[in-house]
Amino acid sequence: MKTIKLDKNPLKLVKDVLNDLKASPDLGIYKCVQCGMCASICPGASQTEYDPRDMIRRVLENDETIIDDETIWDCFSCYTCNSICPSGNNASEVNQILRQMSIEKGEGAQKIKDFCAYGDSFMEMGIGSIPNEFFNVMVKDVGNKYMDLKVNIEDIRTDLGLGNYILPKESTDEIEAILDNSGFKVRLEKIKRCKK
Amino acid sequence: MKTIPDKDILLFKSCLVNVEYPGVESSACYIFDKVGVEYYVDKRQSCCTGLGHYYDLFDQLSTTALAARNFHIAAKTNHKNIVTLCATCYAILKKTVKILNYNEDARNKVNTILDESGLPEMEYTQDDMDPSKNIFHIAEILFNKRDEISKYITVDLSEFKIATHHACHYCKVHYNDTIEGVREPNLMDGIVNAMGIDTIGWYDHKRVTCGAGFRQRFTNKEISLAVTSEKLEVLEDKNVEILLHMCPNCQMQFDRYQPYIEKKLGKKFNIFHLNITQYIALAMGADPYSVLGIQTHTVPIEPLLKRLKQKYDLKEDNRLKTLKSV
Amino acid sequence: MSKAQLNKNKSNLKIGVFLCRCGGNISDIIDMEKLRLSVKAEVIEEFENLCSINGRKIIRDNIIKKNLDRVVVAACSPITHEKTFQNYVSPLNPYLLEMANIREQCSWVNPDNITATEKAISIVNAAIEKVKYSQPLVPILRKTPNTAAVIGGGISGISASLSLARQGIETYLIEKEPTIGGSMVKVGKLFSPEKLAEECAMCLLNPLVNEAVQNKNINIITNTTLKSAERRAGNFNLLIENKARKVITDRCISCGNCAEVCPVEVKDSWNEGMTIRKAIYKPFSQAVPDVYTIDPENCKKCGKCQDVCRMDAIDLTMEDEIIPMTVGSVVIATGHKTFDMNKRPEYSYGRHKDILTQMELARVMGVNGPTKGELLKPSDGKVPQRVVMIQCVGSRDEKPGGRKYCSKVCCMVAIKHANVIKQHYPDTDVIIGYTDMRTPGMYEKYFKYAQSNEVRLIRGRPGEIEEKDGIFIVRLEDTLSKEPLEIETDLVVLSTAMEPSEGTVDVSNILDVGLTEELFVKEKHSKIKPVATEVEGIYVCGTAQGPKDITDSIVQANAASAKVSELINGGVELEPFVANIDNSKCNLCKKCIDVCKYKAAFIQDNMLSVDPVACVGCGACLWECENNAIEIIGQTDEQILSMITGMLKDKKPDETRIIAFLDSVGYVSADNIGINKINVPSSIRIIKIPSMNRIMPKHLLHAFNMGADGIIMGEYPYNPMYSKTKEKVNGLKQELIKNNINPDRLAFYKVYIPYFRGLANKFNKFNNQIIELGKIGSKIDS
Numbered sequence A: 001m002k003t004i005k006l007d008k009n010p011l012k013l014v015k016d017v018l019n020d021l022k023a024s025p026d027l028g029i030y031k032c033v034q035c036g037m038c039a040s041i042c043p044g045a046s047q048t049e050y051d052p053r054d055m056i057r058r059v060l061e062n063d064e065t066i067i068d069d070e071t072i073w074d075c076f077s078c079y080t081c082n083s084i085c086p087s088g089n090n091a092s093e094v095n096q097i098l099r100q101m102s103i104e105k106g107e108g109a110q111k112i113k114d115f116c117a118y119g120d121s122f123m124e125m126g127i128g129s130i131p132n133e134f135f136n137v138m139v140k141d142v143g144n145k146y147m148d149l150k151v152n153i154e155d156i157r158t159d160l161g162l163g164n165y166i167l168p169k170e171s172t173d174e175i176e177a178i179l180d181n182s183g184f185k186v187r188l189e190k191i192k193r194c195k196k
Numbered sequence B: 001m002k003t004i005p006d007k008d009i010l011l012f013k014s015c016l017v018n019v020e021y022p023g024v025e026s027s028a029c030y031i032f033d034k035v036g037v038e039y040y041v042d043k044r045q046s047c048c049t050g051l052g053h054y055y056d057l058f059d060q061l062s063t064t065a066l067a068a069r070n071f072h073i074a075a076k077t078n079h080k081n082i083v084t085l086c087a088t089c090y091a092i093l094k095k096t097v098k099i100l101n102y103n104e105d106a107r108n109k110v111n112t113i114l115d116e117s118g119l120p121e122m123e124y125t126q127d128d129m130d131p132s133k134n135i136f137h138i139a140e141i142l143f144n145k146r147d148e149i150s151k152y153i154t155v156d157l158s159e160f161k162i163a164t165h166h167a168c169h170y171c172k173v174h175y176n177d178t179i180e181g182v183r184e185p186n187l188m189d190g191i192v193n194a195m196g197i198d199t200i201g202w203y204d205h206k207r208v209t210c211g212a213g214f215r216q217r218f219t220n221k222e223i224s225l226a227v228t229s230e231k232l233e234v235l236e237d238k239n240v241e242i243l244l245h246m247c248p249n250c251q252m253q254f255d256r257y258q259p260y261i262e263k264k265l266g267k268k269f270n271i272f273h274l275n276i277t278q279y280i281a282l283a284m285g286a287d288p289y290s291v292l293g294i295q296t297h298t299v300p301i302e303p304l305l306k307r308l309k310q311k312y313d314l315k316e317d318n319r320l321k322t323l324k325s326v
Numbered sequence C: 001m002s003k004a005q006l007n008k009n010k011s012n013l014k015i016g017v018f019l020c021r022c023g024g025n026i027s028d029i030i031d032m033e034k035l036r037l038s039v040k041a042e043v044i045e046e047f048e049n050l051c052s053i054n055g056r057k058i059i060r061d062n063i064i065k066k067n068l069d070r071v072v073v074a075a076c077s078p079i080t081h082e083k084t085f086q087n088y089v090s091p092l093n094p095y096l097l098e099m100a101n102i103r104e105q106c107s108w109v110n111p112d113n114i115t116a117t118e119k120a121i122s123i124v125n126a127a128i129e130k131v132k133y134s135q136p137l138v139p140i141l142r143k144t145p146n147t148a149a150v151i152g153g154g155i156s157g158i159s160a161s162l163s164l165a166r167q168g169i170e171t172y173l174i175e176k177e178p179t180i181g182g183s184m185v186k187v188g189k190l191f192s193p194e195k196l197a198e199e200c201a202m203c204l205l206n207p208l209v210n211e212a213v214q215n216k217n218i219n220i221i222t223n224t225t226l227k228s229a230e231r232r233a234g235n236f237n238l239l240i241e242n243k244a245r246k247v248i249t250d251r252c253i254s255c256g257n258c259a260e261v262c263p264v265e266v267k268d269s270w271n272e273g274m275t276i277r278k279a280i281y282k283p284f285s286q287a288v289p290d291v292y293t294i295d296p297e298n299c300k301k302c303g304k305c306q307d308v309c310r311m312d313a314i315d316l317t318m319e320d321e322i323i324p325m326t327v328g329s330v331v332i333a334t335g336h337k338t339f340d341m342n343k344r345p346e347y348s349y350g351r352h353k354d355i356l357t358q359m360e361l362a363r364v365m366g367v368n369g370p371t372k373g374e375l376l377k378p379s380d381g382k383v384p385q386r387v388v389m390i391q392c393v394g395s396r397d398e399k400p401g402g403r404k405y406c407s408k409v410c411c412m413v414a415i416k417h418a419n420v421i422k423q424h425y426p427d428t429d430v431i432i433g434y435t436d437m438r439t440p441g442m443y444e445k446y447f448k449y450a451q452s453n454e455v456r457l458i459r460g461r462p463g464e465i466e467e468k469d470g471i472f473i474v475r476l477e478d479t480l481s482k483e484p485l486e487i488e489t490d491l492v493v494l495s496t497a498m499e500p501s502e503g504t505v506d507v508s509n510i511l512d513v514g515l516t517e518e519l520f521v522k523e524k525h526s527k528i529k530p531v532a533t534e535v536e537g538i539y540v541c542g543t544a545q546g547p548k549d550i551t552d553s554i555v556q557a558n559a560a561s562a563k564v565s566e567l568i569n570g571g572v573e574l575e576p577f578v579a580n581i582d583n584s585k586c587n588l589c590k591k592c593i594d595v596c597k598y599k600a601a602f603i604q605d606n607m608l609s610v611d612p613v614a615c616v617g618c619g620a621c622l623w624e625c626e627n628n629a630i631e632i633i634g635q636t637d638e639q640i641l642s643m644i645t646g647m648l649k650d651k652k653p654d655e656t657r658i659i660a661f662l663d664s665v666g667y668v669s670a671d672n673i674g675i676n677k678i679n680v681p682s683s684i685r686i687i688k689i690p691s692m693n694r695i696m697p698k699h700l701l702h703a704f705n706m707g708a709d710g711i712i713m714g715e716y717p718y719n720p721m722y723s724k725t726k727e728k729v730n731g732l733k734q735e736l737i738k739n740n741i742n743p744d745r746l747a748f749y750k751v752y753i754p755y756f757r758g759l760a761n762k763f764n765k766f767n768n769q770i771i772e773l774g775k776i777g778s779k780i781d782s
């Protein structure tokens, strides 16, 4: 049996979620009536064990184990839930906040470690790119033509009358400085160091 | 209904358009030039962080600081109306404007970051940008110009059965700003209808995601493609021949992976994938290679062109020869 | 009182001041001797208990013997005993009495003998100054004509009309459709929680309709809408537009020959568009009035009907008619409409024939409906294997187009239909997809009854309904088992939200009554005035006011008619403190009309008038009037200025005085401070003003000129004019700045009766603040 313990701060998790920078001012998490409308159209819910309604319930019940629950990583960030929730809640946004909490203090960093190359490329060029190992899988899935396209992209762009998409040096310097001062650089390093 | 601009536009470069479907950008420019939309592209503009943001790699503060830099570029060049080619850029930029406007603490933090980076001139002042009046998706601009567009149609595309896939991050994130339907999106249908062509309208799964799900395509490929397949199967049942897109990420999911899914399911989907800009440019008689950029597509567009009465110099077969091979 | 006496020079008036010791309550604190000596009047009497019968004798004897013109009673709060003393001053007009509240607002809040006495002196002085300008008045008696218009002929309108008519009130029942009966005639069956059974709606309604037809006090006017309305001294002048029926009512015998030959076929809205009718039609067989009607939008004027009509009843040239009428009261009973399913396209309503609303299902199952009462699917005429009902469609939904409220009846309607289906088609599976089943009171029994009838319930709100190979798929999460489900079914029924009808919005706009955020008619107070609107004499009942079932609609209809009859029979007596217009100064700029939220001011025969029944004397209009054409009786400028003078004229140089203008709520709150013996600074001098809207710059400037160091204004925030007041305070502060007075010397507070402690705190705080600012006129002000 579960006990709802006498607890000084029984709404801590909801409050943390609502205080997050990502949280919209009108995020209606408290108003959730557990109707399940979000889950009924959620691709994550139809394909996996993830359930946005249940995730919201656990946040409201201050169940902090939700932060490191594997299922939250099965959300597609498609915002369908957000577009229909009759109570003004936004499960998608809550999910993204929980993932950030997991990255900051839980096991989430390992979930995104493989994407770090995107961050590196961004720091360097101001544009992200698909990390190599995923790219290789794509080439395998899509076919060699895909590789050819990548190699010839500059020429194709020239044919299309488009300029170079690489940012000038001053710009990439600015971006690097911003990302350094915003803490992104440190964050990225931390994520890279985490153990799988 | 919101007011949609046709000038002072910063055409916001998209990282996926850049390297996956650059023809989307050239088609957009082609249409803009025809119908008289004044726009500008700035090479200093950075990516919105979109994919990285939704890989959960970027934190909201960093994304917001980079957005402030791009807003500065837009304002300085007197092109404050940002028009995105990608739905993710649209949603991210709108969200960052909102944060910068209502969250004083975040605004101060961003400004401090800019100061520390030696870019004090880029500081953001509250309400510099208006999330509803300065951030648009290209499909909105095209919808607004639909009557003008219809005047330039020279190629008859009415023989194809058309369906639309509306990008989630356009329709469902900032739904109060979405035009032509959130629960039943019809923005692209409206453009196509104005060109005198019917779409199939509503279909089961019309508003469902493409399935890319950012990380899902890479870390959960099976479920990601399961979502894509469901949609493709409904479209196939309805004999759809062209699926229109408004986001390069959706377009990738369908175009790059359709052959893969076909192999897995052991069936053939005869569906071409075109961006709404490519579709309009084609109807306006633009060149498939030097404007639409169909040479970057995985599902070949040449069979579609062959069915058109128009004569095209089809380079499908020798395309690879013109490309450097690896 | 003679004219001569009235016009007597104010200083020659003979004023009697009666001081009450209140059994020590007053005299233990206040130095009565000193008080008596500092008051100037013809007569000054002191007594132990003025409110006693002996007190009455003293007051009356003095009035008669000394020929007094005015009386001041310095005693308790007017809230406690003003009525008593108004009686005691007879034969003097009761409005020539003024009370000085030296108990609740002086001796009980000021334990210090010296300052309390000083305060008492100024309170008595203020009353003396004010009473000099008082005039004899008579209370206003409201008389309302014995006529009423009921707009909307559904169950609410019919019930209200019957109740009015039975009380002898001449009633016009105005309905926009060609027949009365509204939604109730369509629903077929009604649920009866006590009997656990369904009853025939038509059988219950018909006797009422017949009575309405027969009652000679009721004029049923169908095919008619309200076009315009004007308010005239308690009356309403209405213009109604009667759409040409093109059939002469007295001649038509309802044989139906015309409809047989009419070539035009249109969807029959009475059957929710599921059947066909002709351009000449009668909505349903029991329709009242029992005549045919031509629908001008669809009629092709072919004349075929005219040829076959043996009664010569058809007149295709008949034109619409505008009819004026004057009534004493109006009851809005314009009902509701059902949710527009285009706003929730994911439920595929309109894409498939077998997705119905509950109202359509009611028609399908109505014996006079398209299938003569059989449950057959519109697509193929077969009995459905399964019916899935979806609750809260469009209700309890914050998303654009949705309705935030619960529509209140749909849970019961769904259960009713589920029960009916289960009784007649036990093999049809019925599933209700719900978020909460709301079946309060006795309805819970009916809910249990449905469960035992094998109606199934799944807790979840569906996200979409799709069709796949001729079968519907309802997608929802079974939230109790945490399982996303696809329910297959061949009939879907949507429990759609109730929305305000267009008629409700139109009529409210024409009558100038307020609407809620959701566009239902707003009641004056949802708890204690549930059928009154913001406009005196206009009442509301039924679903025009919000979602409700038939029982509640009838209850409300009867309540509304009781209110109309109160107005007519009660002849309410009201205090005469209302706006008075000097028409020689008024240039008809209408600014006062625009500002008055009580809609009391109006123009009639090129003259501005104020309906004394509607006016509350708040004074907001005075501000707007550039010609000084308005005054508030009992609160004239002279009276306010003289009270201020009285409160301040003996102020000593080293003293701090603060004038507190409080509205009636604030005044009671201040009394409560006294009753609870909480101390307040001796500087506070309270003046009662009906609304802070009455306070104008000249009043404040006069107070500061007379030496006030600070001014407080206190107003209860839940009155219709409050928003105006708030705007005004800023303007007042600007005025102060212009006159080199520090705007911090003016404070504006919200007041509430139970929060008297808060008010006492505010007095204290403000007092300290003023002491810090220093005396009026000090450096800081310039």
Ligand code: SF4
Pocket: A031, A032, A033, A034, A035, A036, A037, A038, A039, A052, A053, A056, A084, A085, A086, A087, A088, A089, A090, A091
């Ligand atoms: S988040 Fe919204 S849709 Fe989901 S269960 Fe809660 S109220 Fe329903």
Ligand code: SF4
Pocket: A038, A041, A042, A043, A044, A045, A052, A074, A075, A076, A077, A078, A079, A080, A081, A082, A091, A092, A095
């Ligand atoms: S955003 Fe996530 S939770 Fe919401 S519907 Fe999409 S996958 Fe489900």
Ligand code: SF4
Pocket: C247, C251, C252, C253, C254, C255, C256, C257, C258, C259, C292, C308, C309, C310, C311, C312, C313, C314
């Ligand atoms: S209008 Fe004439 S034909 Fe028609 S129902 Fe009346 S009497 Fe009969």
Ligand code: SF4
Pocket: C258, C261, C262, C263, C264, C279, C280, C294, C298, C299, C300, C301, C302, C303, C304, C305, C306, C316
């Ligand atoms: S005149 Fe009009 S109502 Fe009469 S038969 Fe012709 S169409 Fe029908």
Ligand code: SF4
Pocket: C391, C392, C393, C395, C396, C405, C406, C407, C408, C409, C410, C411, C412, C436, C437, C438, C495
């Ligand atoms: S009555 Fe029932 S179905 Fe109707 S809105 Fe309320 S809860 Fe929903």
Ligand code: SF4
Pocket: C578, C579, C595, C596, C597, C598, C599, C600, C601, C610, C614, C615, C616, C617, C618, C619, C620, C621, C622
């Ligand atoms: S005093 Fe108030 S209620 Fe009376 S007419 Fe003026 S504004 Fe209206």
